[in-house]
Amino acid sequence: MFSLNKTADWPNSLPSEKKEMFIDQSRKEGRTTRQNYKERLCAIREKRIETLREKRQQIIKKEADQYKQREQLTSDILFYGLWQFPETVDENLKELETDVSRKKAIKAQLIF
Numbered sequence: 372m373f374s375l376n377k378t379a380d381w382p383n384s385l386p387s388e389k390k391e392m393f394i395d396q397s398r399k400e401g402r403t404t405r406q407n408y409k410e411r412l413c414a415i416r417e418k419r420i421e422t423l424r425e426k427r428q429q430i431i432k433k434e435a436d437q438y439k440q441r442e443q444l445t446s447d448i449l450f451y452g453l454w455q456f457p458e459t460v461d462e463n464l465k466e467l468e469t470d471v472s473r474k475k476a477i478k479a480q481l482i483f
Contacts, residue, residue, distance in 0.1 A: 382394075444479060444482055444483055447475070447476070447479035447483075448479055448480075448483050451463065451476040451479055451480070453480075453483070454480050460480075463476065464476070464477075
């Protein structure tokens with residue numbers, strides 16, 4: 372019979388011992404390939420889980436930092452008071468002794 376696929380006909384042209392040897396070798400390589408695939412799949416899954424953990428930790432840290440900033444801002448407003456009118460701004464700035472404390476108070480008011 373004439374076949375266009377010579378690769379498929381090649382094993383049939385070999386002696387039976389060599390043919391069996393190639394088939395056994397192919398089976399072993401198939402097992403190894405499947406095992407490598409499973410290991411790689413597991414490694415990819417672990418990497419994804421680790422990436423998600425890292426992202427979650429970053430979110431938690433960011434939220435904690437924001438909480439600390441809000442807490443500090445609230446603390447500053449409680450210390451300096453809430454300045455709602457231009458007159459209170461002038462009065463409160465006169466009461467502060469240093470430029471650093473004035474800048475800090477104005478910054479707290481603006482951010483709030």
